[in-house]
Structures are given as C-alpha cells and as structure tokens.
Amino acid sequence: MTLLKAEEIDKKFGGIHAVRHLNVSVDNGEIVGMIGPNGSGKTTFLNILSGIYRTDFGKVEFKNEDITKLPLHCIVEKGIARTFQNLRIFKNISVLENALIGRHHLIKNSLLDIYFNPYLANKREKSAYLKAIEILELVNLAKEKDELARNLPYGKQRLLEIARALMAEPDLLLLDEPTAGMNHTEAIALCEFLIKLKEKGFALFVIEHNMKAIMSISDKIIVLNAGTKLKEGIPREIQRDKQVQEIYLGKEE
Amino acid sequence: MFTEIFVVGLSLGAIYALIAIGYSMVYGILKLMNFAHGDIYAFGSFICYTLLTKYNLNPILSIIIAMIVGGILASMVERLAYRPLRGPEYRNISMISALGVAYIIQNTSENFWSRQVHFFPSIISNPFVSIFGIQIPTTQYLTLGIVIIVVVTLNLFLKYHKIGKGILCASQDIPASSLMGIPINKTISIVYLLGGTIGVIGGILYASSYNALSISMGFSGTIVAFEASVFGGIGSINGALVGGLILGLLHSIVGFYVSTAYRDVITFAILIIILLVRPKGILGRYVEEKV
C-alpha cells in the first residue's frame, strides 16, 4: 500500500530551479533510496516532504491525506520524522533528554496536568522514559544516556538523531545522509540497523552518497539530476544504467 | 505650515539616517544589535562640545577630532567586548555585552559631563533662508546636504573600493569571505570605525541644530537607529537612509499634531504593527532560510 505519494513537486529559489516536477512514492515497509550528484535537489526535496519548505507546485499525500500545506510542527504527528544532513541534535542537554524531546507530541501532559494532576503526569513521563531507554538500547546509546549530547563521538550523534526521530513513533523515517562522516564499520552497522527497522515495519526514505550502503539496503532507488528524476528502479538496474554511470563518473570518450 | 513641518522632519530624518547607518552596517555584517552605538556617538559629540566651548577650537577641527574619537572608540569596543564573543552560539551573549559597554560609556561620560542638558553652540551662523516662501534655518539644508554626500560616498566606497567590497562580502558570509582572503577582523574594525565616525556627524548635527546636548541622547539614539533600520530594512545603507527619513517625518508630524510626550509611544505602536505585518521591515526582503 502506498504510504507517501509526492506528485509533481516543484521548487524554485530565485532563479534556481531546485526541484522539477518530481513524482515519488513510498510504500509501507519499504526502503527507498535517493541518490544524485551534489546540488541535484535531494535535500530540498526532503525539506519539502518534511514541511520545512513549501512546494511551489504539486502536492504531498501521506496515508491518503494531503499534507502539503500543514505547518511544520504538525507533520510529525501525521507520522513522518526526519534527521538532518548536518546533524541537528540538541547539543547542550543529555542524550536521554534529546530522546524525550522526540516524543514531545506523544506525551499528553498539559501545563495544568503538571501542577494539578502530578500523578498522571508522572505516569506519562515514566512511560516516555521507559520508551526512551528501549530505543536508546536499540541504537546502543543506553549506557551514555546521561552524557551531554555534544560529548558523543560523531557517529553516535548520528545514531542519537535517528533515535530521537524514532521516539516519535513515525511510520515513515526520512534520513538525510545517515552515514555521512561515519567510518566503514560504523556505516555497515548502520545499514544493518536500518534493515532491522524495515523489518519492524518502518518505511524509510534515505538520501545517501555512500553507494555501497544505499545499494545494499534499498528496495527502490531514485536517481536525481538537476532537480529531475533521471531513473527509478531496483538497485541492480541502477548500477548497470549507462546514464547514471555517466553523471557520476563522467562520459567515457 | 505643513511644508515647514515636512522640511524640519526631513532634516531630522537625515540626522536619524546618519545615526542609523553605522548601526545598520554593523548589524549587516555581524548580526549584532550594537547597543553601545548611541552612547559612542553621544561621547563623540561631547568631545566636540568640550573642544568648542572649553578650548575654543576651530569648529571644523573639533568636529574632525570628535569624529576620529568616535570612530576609534567604536572599533576599540568591538575589539575588546564583541570580538571574543563572535559566533552564532554567542548571539545573545554578545548583545548583553553590548549593553554592558553602553553602560560603561554612558557612566563615564556622565561622570565627565553630568546628566544635565548642555547648550551646544551653533556651528554655522544660522540665518533663516526663504525658499518657495518657507522660512527654514540654513542648518536644515546643510544637514540634508551632508547626508546626501555621506550616503553617496559610502555607496561608491562599498561598490568600488577594495575594502568596501570586502565589507559587502563579509556581510553575506563571514567564513566564506575569510577563505577568499578578506581580512575579516580588519574589515569588521573598519565597519565599526565608519559607523562610529558617521554617527558622530549625526550627533553633532543634532546637537547644533537644537542647541542642546545631553547624555540621554545616547540611549534614545540607539532606539532611533533601531527603529529607522527596521523601517528601512536592516543591514543596508540605503535602507537606513529611507528608514531615517520616514522616522524623522513621523516624529515631526506626531510631535506637532499630537504630542511630544507620546511621540515615542506612537512610534513604538507603529513599529509593532509594521513588524506584525512584515517581520523583516518595510523594505526588508524575505529570504527563505537555507537548511
């Protein structure tokens, strides 16, 4: 079943046409990879999906609901969570608190609950805490839960960002270059983790530069060039494709 | 009557523009609200006042000395209080530091010159000139003239001189310009130097056209500079000019038709309304933030 359907997405920045009439769909429990040279509009597209940019044209449908015009903070409630290319974790607070912020919209405490219904409020906090421990264990960060996020090594910060997104219990996870800055072993571990997530029923949309990684995990790959879709297909097709090789390796003379 | 108010407002606005230019340039390059700006130009104006009244120095010479003092003071402040706190994580902290500097300068000048209002002599003889049947003091015209000269020179400087181009680059992206070989620290110092110098011109013109000078001018100058910058779109010299003129007209019209006491209240209300409708100011352009 189709989870996310983006139709005819188009975005201009001044004179630059970043994304041109792009159609993308993600099915339930599927990993969709997006590759393309630098500046081909991958991150812009992801920003449109997650509500940071407004598309100039076209619409985004999620679970058959139009989410194109939803304000940024409502997107996560619908079931889409994301990570950022340049890591946007909350550096000066602990790992645990980072994870708990990811659960913001699922903790139903209001201002009044905190003061007038402390028992209920504590119960909700407690269950959020247990969930946070569970997810931190999943990404092997449970031991560092009281450490400040800024003190973690880079690879673990990336995992923390994914954990924060998972805390929102999304149906679709948007990952912007999750293996960037990781060494080979870390990248392989992350790929295994992403496949584990897929088996748990999450759908993933991954932008990646690490070809090996993306080819090994994706069910479907979309190649973007200058804002337009160049190719779409299973990894093996993409690997063999002449055009794709050309934009990455240059033309053979 | 209205024409007189209009011309008075324009020349007041021209002074505001001079004060706002330095403020707006600093914001453009460092994204820092320089709360010490007003107190720096007030200090410079007081230097000019002392040279004129106490030492009977030649007006031109004393103005030049005051300008130099203002410029040096501004870049010194930058060196000591702002430079150690540069960078996005210190955005708020550096603003507080600026407030601290404002206090230091204000209190120092207070101990030199006391809080009372001083009589500032007119720099040029001030006969009324009648143009198109309106009686206007010459200072007002002089003010307008000076502003035009300053704005034109500055624009040419930014456009054609090497340092000026460096300033424009740095206001776009500091790390990138630094990689391109623009000496960032020097460039920023020059911006402060220019801002302080031009601010002092504004302060002296203000003092001499109203024959009054006081410490409180510093703080109200900072606020005026902010309001003018926001009206015109912060960060650009021409924006500061337009904003200053609008604010000057507004002040003189409201001051005449409504009340001087509530002039600032009304300006504030208008400011809030403008920011509600256009969070980046009237002329400020909306740029989508790159993520």
Next chain:
Amino acid sequence: MKKNKNIIIIILAVALSFLLPSFVKNYYWIGIFNLVLIYSILCLSLNLIFGFTNLLSVGHAAFYGIGAYTTAILLTRYHFAFFPALILSGVIAVFFGLFLGISTSRVRGDYFTVISIVFGEIFRLIMQNWISFSGGAVGIVGIPAPQIFSWRIISEKDFYFLGLILFWFTYITLSLLVKSKLGRAFIAIREDELAASTMGIHTIMYKILSFSIGCFYAGLAGSYYAVYNTAIAPSSFTLDESCLMIIMVVLGGIGNLTATISGVVVMLFATEVFRPLYHYRLLLIGLIMVIVLVRYPYGILGIFNKMKSIRKKYNYRKV
C-alpha cells in the same frame, strides 16, 4: 533514588530558610535578604524566558513594574485585599506579556530584544506622563500594609516570610515546569528551533507561553515590592533594572534555576559593597557584565562545572 535525594535537599533548604530569621536578628541583613528574594523571583522567571527559551528580554523590569502598579492602585484606590491583588498583578502582567509575545512572535530573536527594551521604556514613559493614573514621576505612595487572613505583614521579618513563600512557590513551580515536557520544549527551542519544530514543537506557541509564564512571576514580584516598599515610582522599573536582572542570570548560569540564585546573591552583595561608589555604579555593572561575558560566558555554574570535571579527571587518575 536521585529524585528522593533532591526532594530531601529542597525540604531542608525550605526549613533552613524559614529558620534563618531566628539566627539573623539584624534588620539590615533581613532587608538585604528581602531584596535577594525579590530579585531571585525576577531572575528565576527571566531565566525561564532567556536561559531556557533563549528569548533575550530586556524589558523584564516593565512587567515587574506592571505588577507593582497593579497592586498599588488596587490597594490604595479600590481597597482590595492583598491576596487577590497579588494574583491580579500576576494576571495583568501575563496579559501584557501575551500582548508583547504575540505581537513579536514572528520577528527575529534580536528584534525581539530591542522591542522588549523599547517596551520597557514606553512603560516607564507612560507611567511618568499619565499623572492622573500613575502619579507621574512621584509615583504612588502610602500603599497599605498587606493582610492575609489574620496575618498582618508589617515588620521586616514578616515581609521576609511573605517573600520566602513567594520565592519557594516560584522555585518549585518553575522547577516542575522545566523538568516537564514543556520545559524540554523550551530547551529544544533554545538549542535548535528548526529541529524543535520538526519534532512537533509548535515553537511560536511555546515561546509565547514561556514568555507569559515568566511575566506572571515578574508581576508577583512587583506586587510584593509595592507592599514591601509602600511607595513606587517609575524610576524603580527602568532599563537599568532589566539589565541588572540579565546580568544576574548570566552570572549565575544560563538555563539553571539554582545557579540563578547564586548570581543574584553575588551581584546584590557586590552592589552593597560598592555602595560608596554610587556614581560609578553603572560603570561597575557594565564592567562586570563585559568581563563576566568575555571571560566566563557560562557564569558561576560554568566555573563550578569546570571544577567538577577537573576533580572527576583527578579521581580517574587515582583509580
């Protein structure tokens, strides 16, 4: 386990603070404690706004003033009882906080700062010029001593207890707040607004919320100040006051409630020590501001944490 320890520490601190007047009989010192209490309430609430949510408000004195004027006018002209006046002072401060917060909700953070300054100045200007309402520059005098049920609050010591109740109310409610989901949302906004909103935090709403909650406590502090001082004037609610609060917050440590109190204590005792240098008061405040910021941008808390981490390192080495 850790939570229980914290509760015990707080209970001990509360008990100790209530017993303090039995040890210190000198009214001069109790007077200074009262000032510490007022500024602690103000700075705790300012820390919520500035330290947790990263809204640098330099107009906190205006909300303090709004609370003070509300109580003064209600008590002298409408003969309100103190308690309802206290609550109303907070509510009216919130009202103005909402006004300022909503009208600046879409502007950049640094614009907000300047607007908060202008707001504070406008408040002072109106209070100075609207003589029939606020008594002009003289202000309002002869504010009657408050009475809560049968407790008439007259002596310095009574005011100390009243202030202490307000202080602990502020401290405990704010501590609960910043530990909750809302507090985490505020911190997320401080750390990274965009990331916060992708995590489902309605940043504009939470900023307004944090700001107006902070204003509530400022209103309470103002109300207390009005009855404590029995006279109020616009000169008590100037920009200088706002700046003093900011520097107390920074000196203590941004984003930490307990550290704030240390900032207040240090700063107030410093001003007492420097009292003979009255003419240079602002100069000194300015110098302290700049030096603290340039040398120790994380305040007393930062120094404390550094010492702790050095000690930790040392212990590691020993093992």
